[in-house]
Amino acid sequence: MDELPPELWIKILSRINDSESLARCRVASKTLNSLSREVRAVNLICTWSRYLKSRSIVVVTPFKTIFRSLIENSSKIRSISVGVDKALKGMSFDDFNEEDSKDLYLTDVEFVKEWLPRVREDLENLSISDFWIQSCWRKSDILALISSNCSKLVKLEVKNAWLSVVGLTEMPNLRYLTLEFIRLDDENLEKVNDCFPFLQELNLIGVGGLKEPRIHFLHLKSCHWTVSNAPLSLAIVAPNLLELKLKCNKPKSLLVETPKLVQCHLSVEDAEGVSFGEFQDLKTLELVSPDMYRLISNISFGNKIKKLAVDSVKSIEQSERLELGLATILKAFPGITSLSLSPRTWSDIETHFQSQGGLGDMKGIDSLKQITARVQMSDHTNVHQTVSFIRSIVNKYRGLTDMRLMIHQDKDPRVRSNLISTCMMSNPRVRWKWGMWAEGGEDMWV
16 A cells, blocks of 8 residues: 555546545544545435344444535535435335434524535535435425535535525626526525526526526526426527527416527427527427427427427327428428427327328428438238338438437337338338337337
């Protein structure tokens, strides 16, 4: 051990992801105990096994005690990640009696006051993943405490907590903010907008307590927002936003003004109240909606989209399934080069093809180069219909060079083999790629 230079040992210790293992290193060696103080990050997770031991007759060191010890025995900490294991997230209130417990209540202001002042000068990254059963009914003022202490903080992540914004002050250096499964007492996001003016990345995943939330950031580059059922009016105004992933249900009003957007994933159940501003540079678009026909027929996404993915999930009505054809999609997006279709969407446009007796008037004949789709067929008879549908597409789109089709893995291998051989023999000019897909599973290319 003495043969290695201290700088190398510090690098080795810094690569230990679990700070509890780092604590054991400190006990094992005086040299490691001394050098470990130079490690700039603390990463401590309460595992499921530790939680069970703490509720048994086995004597274990309290989780918060271990964490405080790690903080006290380190200097110039720049990054802290503390939380409970994801396995604890699925616990219900009926599983254990946690009403009076606070041992894993990690956004407890009194607990945070014990260690935050020690690291405030150098802290740049902070992540706290609380234990929902203990935190959901206790409102925390931790945001005010963090904003008043951590002037250099660049990245903040808080999960599974009830957060107040009372006393929250401006944090001009914060660039990355993630709030996940949070009850937030900022119903319109006014305080968030005011206090984090230079955010570049914002992730709001399952944030409740919102009524008419409005995201308005001048410097925002990336936004991921999964909205609960409650808000009826949503707005995103971000003139420099490049990437957006938005999932909402049935907002009466959805306003998106992001002119520089390049990549967008939009999931919405009802498209009636959706309104988008002009997109100048949108290149990649993924749409998920049972209201797909109205979504792509009534909204302009710009004319520069090259990659499009469409998932119509479960259509609202059977009549809408018959309306959604390949011509409908390509009329709305005539310049795309790559098109990806979910099993439902493939089924919808094939049903439309069969009902109309053809593809109809088509656009994008020269631009479309690649189609990727997940196909699900019912029987041998359906193979002939599917082959007819595919042949019509290939013959119509002379610029199409790549067909990537995935067949459901539960399909009879004979049906799958019949489809593959028939398509490849009848359309030799196209490069074919075949694979299998399953619900909830990974795609497998062959």
